[in-house]
Amino acid sequence: MRNLTYGLIGIAAVAVVGLGAWQFALKDEAPTPTAAPAAQHGQASQSPATGGNAAAQLAQAMPGDHVxxxxxxxxTIIEYSSLTCPHCAAFHAGTLPELKTRYIDTGKAKLVLRHFPLNEPALVAAKLAECVQPERYAGFVDVLFRSQAEWAVMQDPTEGLKRYGRLAGLSDDQMQACLTDGAIEEKILNQRLEGSRVFEINSTPTFIVNGEKVVGDQPIDAFAKVIDDKLP
Known part of the structure; x- marks a missing residue:
């Protein structure tokens, strides 16, 4: 799980230049996942009281979400993740397949993928993901997580990401248009802003399960304990 601090370049600046004013400042990555005290070992903590209706609304699938x-x-399991986060990649490789078999494929739960980019390469990757065909989105995200150790450490991650974009059917012109599309960037950064403000997310991956927060790459049994309690 990667920790971060972030800021806006002043409220006035945000009003002028929008979400593009975000700056990313990462702390050193912890060697192992560490959840917030209330969420360690799969324990769930209630989402913050502040936000009220906003929290209830964001805990459900929203227009434009990838489900x-x-x-x-x-x-409803909301996943906030960064495409450069190793623990997010570990979740997708390890826990998610079992979660899919036990709960998603059986119609008991759905997974909503939302962006929480921790750095510039993650933002670029998220932009490209938003531009692939909707039916290819989940598969493209999975490929990016599986190949993360390759492209995320490249001197120019964007060029590495474009290789996978081409495999997903995007032309160079489409990718260039995607990477310079302000509306796409705003959508991605707004998801991060809302997750931070409403659910007090400050690390990835973080999950909101019918309003309860689970932090970190937890094992399937930790998710099962929360999900089973929510089933009718």
Missing amino acids: IGDPAAPV
Whole structure:
């Protein structure tokens, strides 16, 4: 799980230049996942009281969200992740397949993927993900996580990411248009801003399960304990 501090270049600056004014400042990555005290070992903590209706709304699938599973499933798992986060990649390689088999494929839960980019390469990767065909989105994100150790450490991660964009059917012109599209960047950074403000997210991956927060690359049993309690 990667920790971060972030800031806006003044409220007035945000009003003028929008979410592009974000700056990313990363702390050193912890060697192992460390959850917030209330969420360690899969324990769930209630989402903050502040936000009220906003928290209830954001805990559900929103227009423009990418959903894996039956949209009518009774349990909604919101995943906030960064495409450069090793613990997010570990979750997608380890826990997610079992979560999918036990809960998503059976119609008990759906997974909503949201962006929480920790740095510039993660933002670029998220932009490209937003530009692939919707039916290819989940697969493209999975490929980026699986190849993360390659492209995320390149001197020019954007060029590495473009290789995978081409494999996903994006032309160079499409990728250039995507990377310079202010609306796409605003969507991504707004997801991060809302996650931080409403759910007090400050590390990835973080999950909101029907309003409860689970932090870190937790094992399937930790998710099962929370999900089973939410099933009708």
